[in-house]
Amino acid sequence: MKRIKLNNTIVLILSVCIILNLTACGEAKVPDTQVSEETEDLVVVGFSQVGAESDWRKANTQSMKDTFTRENGYELILSDAQQKQSNQITTIRTFIQREVDYIVLAPVTEDGWDTVLSEAKEANIPVIVVDRQVNVSDDSLFDCWVGSNFRLEGEKVGEWLHRYFVQNEIDEAGVNIVNIKGTLGASSQIGRSGGLSISARKYNWNLLAEAEGEYTQARAREVMTNLLNKYDNINVVYCENDNEAFGVIEAIESAGLKIGPDIADGQIMIVSFDGVSEQAIELAKEGKISCIGECNPLHGPRVRKIIESLEKGVRPEKFEYVDESIYSSIDSIREIQVDEKAYPITILK
Numbered sequence: 598m599k600r601i602k603l604n605n606t607i608v609l610i611l612s613v614c615i616i617l618n619l620t621a622c623g624e625a626k627v628p629d630t631q632v633s634e635e636t637e638d639l640v641v642v643g644f645s646q647v648g649a650e651s652d653w654r655k656a657n658t659q660s661m662k663d664t665f666t667r668e669n670g671y672e673l674i675l676s677d678a679q680q681k682q683s684n685q686i687t688t689i690r691t692f693i694q695r696e697v698d699y700i701v702l703a704p705v706t707e708d709g710w711d712t713v714l715s716e717a718k719e720a721n722i723p724v725i726v727v728d729r730q731v732n733v734s735d736d737s738l739f740d741c742w743v744g745s746n747f748r749l750e751g752e753k754v755g756e757w758l759h760r761y762f763v764q765n766e767i768d769e770a771g772v773n774i775v776n777i778k779g780t781l782g783a784s785s786q787i788g789r790s791g792g793l794s795i796s797a798r799k800y801n802w803n804l805l806a807e808a809e810g811e812y813t814q815a816r817a818r819e820v821m822t823n824l825l826n827k828y829d830n831i832n833v834v835y836c837e838n839d840n841e842a843f844g845v846i847e848a849i850e851s852a853g854l855k856i857g858p859d860i861a862d863g864q865i866m867i868v869s870f871d872g873v874s875e876q877a878i879e880l881a882k883e884g885k886i887s888c889i890g891e892c893n894p895l896h897g898p899r900v901r902k903i904i905e906s907l908e909k910g911v912r913p914e915k916f917e918y919v920d921e922s923i924y925s926s927i928d929s930i931r932e933i934q935v936d937e938k939a940y941p942i943t944i945l946k
């Protein structure tokens with residue numbers, strides 16, 4: 598059952614305004630979601646989004662917008678944190694004041710959520726965490742989480758690289774890899790960097806350097822340019838998302854170097870994550886990105902399913918991991934294994 602959003606005080610204020618025809622009432626700080634009569638039957642969802650740093654993020658926001666429509670019975674209040682946790686904390690407090698029915702949080706980083714999520718719990722507002730995770734002292738501060746297994750994504754790309762090196766008789770002790778990390782402290786960064794460290798240790802790769810690319814094309818271009826000035830032996834670049842790969846490609850090409858999987862012939866190989874934009878898929882088809890670990894952004898319907906079950910009083914799974922693929926146009930590797938489980942590769946043509 599949907600909750601009625603107009604509380605008695607607001608009904609009273611609105612009634613007085615209508616009766617006295619006070620124009621000044623138009624300036625009152627009553628949120629839009631509570632003014633409209635239609636809103637009465639809508640479930641109000643406050644969504645605190647990380648920002649718009651990548652194609653993945655834009656697709657994720659769109660998925661939420663497409664799902665939480667009035668036609669579907671929802672009022673979505675979307676807030677863009679511009680990659681700042683402090684903005685998200687302020688937004689969540691606003692959602693609490695507005696008495697939204699659900700708070701959906703896509704956190705910038707994992708740490709620092711205890712206080713504000715305790716406030717949401719105190720106000721009895723269910724919290725659904727999406728995409729990256731929160732690291733809280735008490736698990737009851739959020740209802741559930743849905744997103745990707747970022748460490749597994751990293752390990753899958755690591756295994757793909759290993760298979761490629763073995764197939765092409767490349768001495769793995771000669772692999773000099775740099776990691777262009779995502780936003781430091783984000784689960785996707787922690788997981789993917791962790792996956793790379795596991796593979797580097799296991800297969801004796803030289804993890805030459807790490808730099809923060811912030812999941813953006815511009816920052817990745819800048820840090821890659823610096824790395825190319827410092828090292829002349831980089832032969833693999835591990836980009837923690839596709840937008841970083843775009844920046845890395847620009848940096849490598851500006852330096853007059855060649856991109857591709859043939860590292861024995863002096864090319865620099867690039868691998869990345871997401872596989873959301875046309876541009877990334879095209880670059881993978883061209884061989885400029887050798888392998889992409891899929892990160893699925895379409896969480897809108899998943900969050901809706903969670904809300905529907907909470908509305909019915911049914912507790913959803915605390916953690917829901919999404920199944921994901923691996924993309925490559927190199928068709929000699931059809932499958933990789935992580936922890937004895939096989940994962941097929943989606944071959945791009």
Ligand code: AHR
Nearest residue numbers: 651653654785812838892
């Ligand atoms: O947390 C998911 C990551 O965040 C995506 O891989 C990246 O593109 C985004 O900005």
